[in-house]
Amino acid sequence: MQRLETAGGGKRLPEVEKKAASHAGAGHRARLRTRLLSGGAEALADYELLEFLLFAGIRQGDTKPLAKNLIARFGSFSGVLNAAPSALAQVKGMGEVSAASLHAVSLTARRMARGSVQQQPVLGSWQALLDYLAIDMGELKHERVRVLYLDTRNRLIDDHLAAEGSIDEAAIHPREVIRRAFDVGASALILVHNHPSGDPEPSRADIQITNRIAEAGRLLNVTVHDHVIVGRGTHVSLRAKGLI
Numbered sequence: 001m002q003r004l005e006t007a008g009g010g011k012r013l014p015e016v017e018k019k020a021a022s023h024a025g026a027g028h029r030a031r032l033r034t035r036l037l038s039g040g041a042e043a044l045a046d047y048e049l050l051e052f053l054l055f056a057g058i059r060q061g062d063t064k065p066l067a068k069n070l071i072a073r074f075g076s077f078s079g080v081l082n083a084a085p086s087a088l089a090q091v092k093g094m095g096e097v098s099a100a101s102l103h104a105v106s107l108t109a110r111r112m113a114r115g116s117v118q119q120q121p122v123l124g125s126w127q128a129l130l131d132y133l134a135i136d137m138g139e140l141k142h143e144r145v146r147v148l149y150l151d152t153r154n155r156l157i158d159d160h161l162a163a164e165g166s167i168d169e170a171a172i173h174p175r176e177v178i179r180r181a182f183d184v185g186a187s188a189l190i191l192v193h194n195h196p197s198g199d200p201e202p203s204r205a206d207i208q209i210t211n212r213i214a215e216a217g218r219l220l221n222v223t224v225h226d227h228v229i230v231g232r233g234t235h236v237s238l239r240a241k242g243l244i
Contacts, residue, residue: 032044036049048064050067085102121155133228133230140196146160147180150187177216182220187222210227226240
């Protein structure tokens with residue numbers, strides 16, 4: 001069958017072949033959709049779910065190579081969703097619309113997880129809190145220190161970004177942490193930070209600053225419930241390790 005040349009010298013399919021190729025692509029998308037809707041949580045592999053998400057920004061064509069390339073580039077499915085839109089847009093085959101679509105999915109996941117820990121006792125929904133922190137901080141490439149301030153019923157009243165960078169007294173001072181508790185009307189708090197290395201084991205500095213904040217809190221009747229260190233897919237509770 002004769003093949004037509006494009007202006008750039010590449011092959012251009014005749015109209016009949018283009019329609020057939022388009023139909024084949026539509027069939028693959030339909031099959032993914034059927035598996036997604038009729039299967040369970042693991043109905044699609046990570047790259048297939050990413051393929052499906054890319055359909056929103058890429059209306060035609062095979063998105064499987066792009067989905068696999070994204071996972072290889074950013075290390076995992078969650079790594080892709082946590083990547084900055086500007087970094088996503090630099091991958092060949094991605095554009096601003098596709099990058100925005102994936103970023104919107106990431107923001108949606110964060111808000112759903114955050115909604116699970118708001119307006120209910122944090123200590124009674126501990127797994128929901130850990131899920132939220134893992135989604136929000138597990139893939140960060142730098143350290144971030146947060147303080148979750150709780151009311152007398154242990155409900156979250158303030159999720160405060162205390163510092164960007166290593167956790168030490170230069171970045172987060174015990175007096176300032178406790179002062180903010182009074183400012184927002186908190187009676188307890190949970191310290192949270194992440195380890196970009198992925199290993200959540202506490203350092204000596206982590207333990208020392210936690211104990212200084214806990215001691216300052218005891219003097220002023222502000223309870224430090226825990227210090228949670230988030231790694232990649234895992235976490236460590238200093239309370240559970242007997243370090244508070």
